[in-house]
Amino acid sequence: xxxxxxxxxxxxxxxxxxxxxxxxxxxxxxxxxxxxxxxxxxxxxxxxxxxxxxxxxxxxxxxxxxxxxxxxxxxxxxxxxxxxxxxxxxxxxxxxxxxxxxx
Numbered sequence: 001x002x003x004x005x006x007x008x009x010x011x012x013x014x015x016x017x018x019x020x021x022x023x024x025x026x027x028x029x030x031x032x033x034x035x036x037x038x039x040x041x042x043x044x045x046x047x048x049x050x051x052x053x054x055x056x057x058x059x060x061x062x063x064x065x066x067x068x069x070x071x072x073x074x075x076x077x078x079x080x081x082x083x084x085x086x087x088x089x090x091x092x093x094x095x096x097x098x099x100x101x102x103x
Contacts, residue, residue: 035060039067044093048100058089 008016040058045051058067066083069076069092076084076092084092 035064042089042093044097046097048098054096056089056093
C-alpha cells in the first residue's frame with residue numbers, strides 16, 4: 001500500500017512556499033490573444049515538370065488544433081467534417097506531388 005508523506009524536507013517546504021508566494025505576488029495572467037481567421041499559409045513552388053505554384057491556406061475552425069484547408073479557393077474536406085489537423089495537411093501535400101525517380 002502506498003504511504004503518503006506527511007513530513008517533507010526543509011528544502012522542499014521552503015521551495016514550495018517560495019513558489020506559492022511568487023504565484024500570489026505575481027501579475028495575473030493575460031487572457032489568451034484572439035486567434036486570427038487565417039492561421040497559416042503554405043506556398044509550394046514546384047519546378048520539376050514546369051512551374052507549378054500552390055497556395056494552401058489554413059483558416060481557423062471550431063477547434064484550436066484543427067484548420068479549415070483551402071487550396072486555390074476550394075475547401076478540402078475530410079470524410080464528415082471540414083476540420084483537418086496539421087499532420088493531415090502535411091500528408092495531403094506529400095501525396096499531391098509526384099515522386100521523381102533518379103535519372
